[in-house]
Amino acid sequence: AQSVSQHNHHVILSEAASLELGCNYSYGGTVNLFWYVQYPGQHLQLLLKYFSGDPLVKGIKGFEAEFIKSKFSFNLRKPSVQWSDTAEYFCAVNAYSGAGSYQLTFGKGTKLSVIP
């Protein structure tokens, strides 16, 4: 079974600081990788995804992530964070379960607090 590990539980940054959130997954086969974001009081929203091709993917609001297959990692980055990026970020992997579904397996999430 696949699993996802997010290294940081809570990250606190000042505005304009650079961000990198770690994500590692364990699964030996082909995976699809996602970052979801949950702003305070809102539902989970897709930030970006990786299926194949260029391992550096760009998402909404200036976020990007790099897939490194040899490290089983999919880290999220942003060069300069804003107060509005305060949210909880979830890394997720999607692989065929063999039982007929493609459910997402999520990490525990990283709470990002950006101080103005």
Add this chain to the structure above:
Amino acid sequence: GAGVSQSPRYKVAKRGQDVALRCDPISGHVSLFWYQQALGQGPEFLTYFQNEAQLDKSGLPSDRFFAERPEGSVSTLKIQRTQQEDSAVYLCASSLEGEARSIQYFGAGTRLSVL
């Protein structure tokens, strides 16, 4: 509708009560997922429907949990004889197709508190 709709948003139940949680997926979406998110954790898979067929229920924690999607659109997650450990946010997600690259869109969730 514009997005996945879940009701109620909040539910308080006494231990031993039965509850029913509703999910209205995005119109035309074939796949529907239920997830459970405990406090401080990421969502965990419960069950999956493709149209009206429940193809995977491997994540349901006990036989007290039951889900249905009789007409391939609205889905209900029922929990019988609720226990305190059932307290969590229950998330519903839908996707257009039943394949790995189909994006899942989430509802706001139902927060269940069992007293």
